[in-house]
Amino acid sequence: MQLPAKHPYLNLVFPAPPSERPYVGLNMVMSVDGKITVGGQLKAGSLGSPFDRYTMSVLRHHFGAVICGGETIRRHPYYLGVSPELIPFRKARGMASQPLTVIVTNSGNLPYPAPLFEGAERPIILTSQASFQRVTQSLGPVAEVHAVGEQRVEVREALAFLREHYRISRLLLEGGPRLNYQFFKERAVDEVFLTIAPRLVGSVSDLTMVMGEDVLENLPRLELISHFQRDNELFLRYQVPRN
Numbered sequence: 001m002q003l004p005a006k007h008p009y010l011n012l013v014f015p016a017p018p019s020e021r022p023y024v025g026l027n028m029v030m031s032v033d034g035k036i037t038v039g040g041q042l043k044a045g046s047l048g049s050p051f052d053r054y055t056m057s058v059l060r061h062h063f064g065a066v067i068c069g070g071e072t073i074r075r076h077p078y079y080l081g082v083s084p085e086l087i088p089f090r091k092a093r094g095m096a097s098q099p100l101t102v103i104v105t106n107s108g109n110l111p112y113p114a115p116l117f118e119g120a121e122r123p124i125i126l127t128s129q130a131s132f133q134r135v136t137q138s139l140g141p142v143a144e145v146h147a148v149g150e151q152r153v154e155v156r157e158a159l160a161f162l163r164e165h166y167r168i169s170r171l172l173l174e175g176g177p178r179l180n181y182q183f184f185k186e187r188a189v190d191e192v193f194l195t196i197a198p199r200l201v202g203s204v205s206d207l208t209m210v211m212g213e214d215v216l217e218n219l220p221r222l223e224l225i226s227h228f229q230r231d232n233e234l235f236l237r238y239q240v241p242r243n
Contacts, residue, residue, distance in 0.1 A: 021159035070105030108135035181212030
């Protein structure tokens, strides 16, 4: 697909990041009844259209790194990069050709070999101190492994590390729902990009965008920044107030 000259997300402007962490955007696609999986599977094309998948690449090109959880990678073990035609736009902004891929996993159970580990840039694996040795033994030869937290990955520690060690000023979060929950729980999401796909799933066992053990404190209220329609899909951009 050729890049639409007037894609609404091509020339986005973002606020300055907080001093202690990257500016974090969350991007997800869900059905009208709020599901992000179909039959328990996260498959390309099961919900979003080709335009939505290309929009994901357009969004990624604004960010220094893309982060997701291990379960998301197990379902889709590919580098979290951008389409080739977007590389000149990144270079014009003084950015690297591709965003870094960051994976959060405590188990270290990632598919290998897989396309994820075949790119020019080694993915970054964030794990806990308790799992660091095991994960390093299995994935150290093909990835950069770091411990950020004692028994599990701590979101605030992870974000501070990415900001300081990798100089990441903008980070795009792409799930899964439990990692999304942890970011919201730590008040570490600054805005949300949400595609509403014109589909119904219906299954009570399928996943929603944010899933955790408890109700999020104060029920975070989102403020709509922009919206547009492409055929029967809706593309929404929300701000998450910091206070």
